[in-house]
Amino acid sequence: MHCPADDSTTLPLRCPAPAPRGRAPWRGCLAGIALMAHAAFAVPAHAGADGVSVLHWWVSGGERASMDAIRDFTTGRGIAWSEFSTPGSGTARYTDVLAARVRAGRIPTAAQMIGYDIHAWARRGLLDDLDDIAAREEWDEVVPDEIQRLSKWQGRWVAAPFNAHSTNWLWLNKHVADRLGITRPPDTWADLIALLDRARAAGVPPIAIGHEAWEHTLLFESVAAGVGGAAFYRRAFVDLDPSALTDAVATxxxxxxxxxxxxxxxxxxxRRWDEATDRVARGRALLQVQGFWVDGELRVRxxxxxxxxxxxxxPDTQGMVLFNSDQFIFFRRPAGERAAQLRFASALMDRELQTSVNLRTGAAPARVDVRKALFNTCGRQAIAELRGANMRRTLLGSIGMGNAHPSSVKIAIYEVVTRHLQRRIDTPAAVAALRQAITPHR
Structure with missing residues (x-):
């Protein structure tokens, strides 16, 4: 992922003071941003009354194709479009760029956001209220409750969700798998280990992964869900109950x-995450444990x-969907710009757009009423399983993508998981640190 040039690179990208360990690096500066933002409406934000300015992090090949679909649908509705992008998937780098823009008065119409980071911005009173359009278009009826929990702040819509990625997937190069005689999904942990052993014995690297902590935590959350099940996962990582982390399960x-x-x-x-995907695509590794955005990356290849x-x-997570929903938050803007802003929110929630963009991302649409016939076999499976998990209450927020709990908890878990994966701490230390990571947040 390269970092595209845009005028945000001339701004300071970090808040003045470092955040305490375990906290989102940008959270402490939001309070200071809030007052500046309220006074910044007179500063141009590259949009105007008939357009929208959008900040996002979709810069890889598959992601870019998906953002193009959003842009084309939006301009097709007569809404002028301008955009700024920086890689980061909701991480400190991306949020620093957004915070710098808000401080400088270059507030976008909308910004891509995931998980509890939505609430961090809403808590400061910076986001517009979308309840009227949500009621008119019946968003409550078509978006799963677990996603709504993130899209709303104090019961009111402040974000528009347009997809629901699932993270507990194995992505395999089929040609390599066929050559190794791997033709069936591993149902159990023992099945998975046998599959990985077969690849290693043949000289094929079994698992491709990148260097970032969020990737390691995606692997962790799939393992955790498989070991403990849906009820355990919800109790430990959504409800943040440390008593769920018994020594036996956590070990x-x-x-x-x-x-x-x-x-x-x-x-x-x-290695970056998308470079790991490329290793699988080229047959240089057997599989990757990653979110459904990999489908878009493979398709664009x-x-x-x-x-x-x-x-x-x-394995052992069948019936569970660990989700990450991409959404756009909408900043409070002058009255003259609000009509275009609401039209963009409506466009994002349109069935046609959610079909078009997610045919490219590979994700399930956030709406449960979108026809799945146009999607590939992976997409149809994802849509069906999202609907089933929504009904069974096994639709659960991703730890690694910040959809399960606030950012401060996510970052604390990142540190535990990635240090353990790199063998910098042993299992007993990791168990204790994980329990500590969620305990203060009850």
Missing amino acids: TIFDRMRQLSGYLEPGYMQ GLYAGVDYQCWRF
């Missing part, structure tokens, strides 16, 4: 993570689901 989770660390492709700490690659659920 098994980290022991399995330690076991998987032996199957990671060498050099992973020098000209590969076909069921022909060139397989999408299988992580």
Whole structure:
């Protein structure tokens, strides 16, 4: 992922003081931003009365195709479009750029956001109220409750969700798998280990992964869900109840993570997530444990689901959907710009747009009433399983993507997981640190 040039790079990207360990690096500066933002409405934000300015982090090949779909649908409705992008997937780098823009008065119409970071901005009174359009278009009726929990602040809509990625997936190069005689999804942990052993014995790196903590935590959350089940996952990581992390369950989770660390492709700490995807796409590694955005990356490389690659659920998580929903938050803007802003919110929630953009991302639409016939086999499976998990209450926020709990907890868990994966702490220390990471937040 390169960092595209834009005028935000001339601004200071960090808040004046460092945040305490375990807190989002930008959270402390939001309070100071709030007063500036209220006074900044007179400063141009590259939009105007008939347009929208959008900040996002979608810069990889598959992501760019998806943002193009949003842009084309928006301009097709007669709304002028300007955009600024920086890589970061909701991390400190991305949020620093957004915070710098707000401080300088260059407030976008809308900004891509995920998980509890939405609430961090809403808490400061910076976001517009979308309740009127949400009621008129019946968003409550078509968006799963767990996603609504993130889209709303104090019961009112402040964000428009347009997809629901799932993170507990195995992405396999089908040609490599076929050559190794791997033709069925691993149902259990033992099945997965046997599959990885077969790849290693054949000289094929079993698991491709990148260097970032969020990637390591996606692996962790799939292992945790498989070990403890949906009720455990909700209690431990959504409700943040440390008593759920019994020694037996937590030790098994980290022991399995330690076991998987032996199957990671060498050099992973020098690799980005999309470079790991490329390793799988080229047959240089067997599989990647990643979110559904990988489907978009493989498709943009000209590969076909069921022909060139397989999408299988992580073993023992069948029936569970660990989700990450991409959303746009909408900043309070002058009255003259609000009409275009609301038209953009309406466009994002349109069934046609959610079909078009998610045909490219590979994700399930955030709306549960979108027809799945146009999607590939992986997409149809994702949509069906999202609907089923929504009904069974096994739709659960991703730890790694910040959809399960506030950012401060996410960052604390990142540190525990990535240090353990790199063998910098042992399993007993990791168990204690994980319990400590969630305990203060009850």
